[in-house]
Amino acid sequence: MSAARAPLVAYACLAASMALVGSYVGLSRLLVASLPVFLLAWLRFAIAALAMLHWVRRVPGEAALSGHDRQLMFWESFLGNFLFSICMLFGVALTSALSAGVVMAAIPAAVALLSRIWLGERISRRTMAAIGCAALGIALLAFARSPAGANGAAPAEPGQAPLQALAGHALLLAAVFCEASYVVIGKRLTGKVSPRRISALINLWGLALVTPLGLWQALSFDFAGVRADTWALLVFYSLAASVATVWLWMKGLAQVPAPQAGVFTVMLPISAAAVGVGLLGEPFGSGHVAALVLALAGLLLATWPARR
Numbered sequence: 001m002s003a004a005r006a007p008l009v010a011y012a013c014l015a016a017s018m019a020l021v022g023s024y025v026g027l028s029r030l031l032v033a034s035l036p037v038f039l040l041a042w043l044r045f046a047i048a049a050l051a052m053l054h055w056v057r058r059v060p061g062e063a064a065l066s067g068h069d070r071q072l073m074f075w076e077s078f079l080g081n082f083l084f085s086i087c088m089l090f091g092v093a094l095t096s097a098l099s100a101g102v103v104m105a106a107i108p109a110a111v112a113l114l115s116r117i118w119l120g121e122r123i124s125r126r127t128m129a130a131i132g133c134a135a136l137g138i139a140l141l142a143f144a145r146s147p148a149g150a151n152g153a154a155p156a157e158p159g160q161a162p163l164q165a166l167a168g169h170a171l172l173l174a175a176v177f178c179e180a181s182y183v184v185i186g187k188r189l190t191g192k193v194s195p196r197r198i199s200a201l202i203n204l205w206g207l208a209l210v211t212p213l214g215l216w217q218a219l220s221f222d223f224a225g226v227r228a229d230t231w232a233l234l235v236f237y238s239l240a241a242s243v244a245t246v247w248l249w250m251k252g253l254a255q256v257p258a259p260q261a262g263v264f265t266v267m268l269p270i271s272a273a274a275v276g277v278g279l280l281g282e283p284f285g286s287g288h289v290a291a292l293v294l295a296l297a298g299l300l301l302a303t304w305p306a307r308r
Helices: 006-032 037-051 067-094 097-104 107-119 125-142 160-188 195-218 228-253 258-279 286-303
Strands: none
Touching (some): 006 067, 006 258, 037 228, 067 195, 097 160, 097 286, 107 125, 107 286
16 A cells, blocks of 8 residues: 555544444434343443453563553543443433534543643643533533424423433533543553553453443343344444444554544544434434534534644
């Protein structure tokens, strides 16, 4: 492959990685309609653990994990895998795929905030503007009204729908800060361990943490009532969330600088919105459009490489 074409392939890998993230976030709404959240998370970690089993073993020449690294990896899994999955799945169940995509676009802004608090990194004026756009977009989304007669707008008791939407958006926002913690804690790791092995190990921690809750729901769940296409979607969700996105992102990141690669996270809210509106038939009014535009603006402000 020529050197000129290599960056194009890398760009495609980065874009595909983030598009996969957005698509499985959006499609998870179908899964939570068929499977209890804790059982769904447990099955997801179990399928991914089988797929990443060959990543767990240390390769020749790789440094052993220190006690400090093991502690960091536990917290990275607890916040970035376990709590993120639970908050995201419950949040999507209470809102929509479109909402999840818009709120998830705030991850770079949340990373900047936590990096300031935990690592003492400076927040630039552009990043502050990104944080403002993300906050305004999420607030606008929480109060956005669905177009009259839109498909997917289910009737609810008076006062129930607004409270449900607020609770769902709060859970999605909690998922954003869980994922931001994952990124910030990852900055503290030594860098001597391969990203694939770290991904496999923290997935095993996530499996261990959710197993008691998953088994509790599995004991009373009717597995025979789940359709074959739901099982296929579960396998896609598990592999995309834990394997494909990691591999594609690392492959692209090998040839593209990290600040430039961050711009491709714009694919996350776009693909989630496309799944929600195009595939799931979710309502898409003017308030949703404005919230999505603000989310994309904030994401680009936070990730666009600064000029030298």
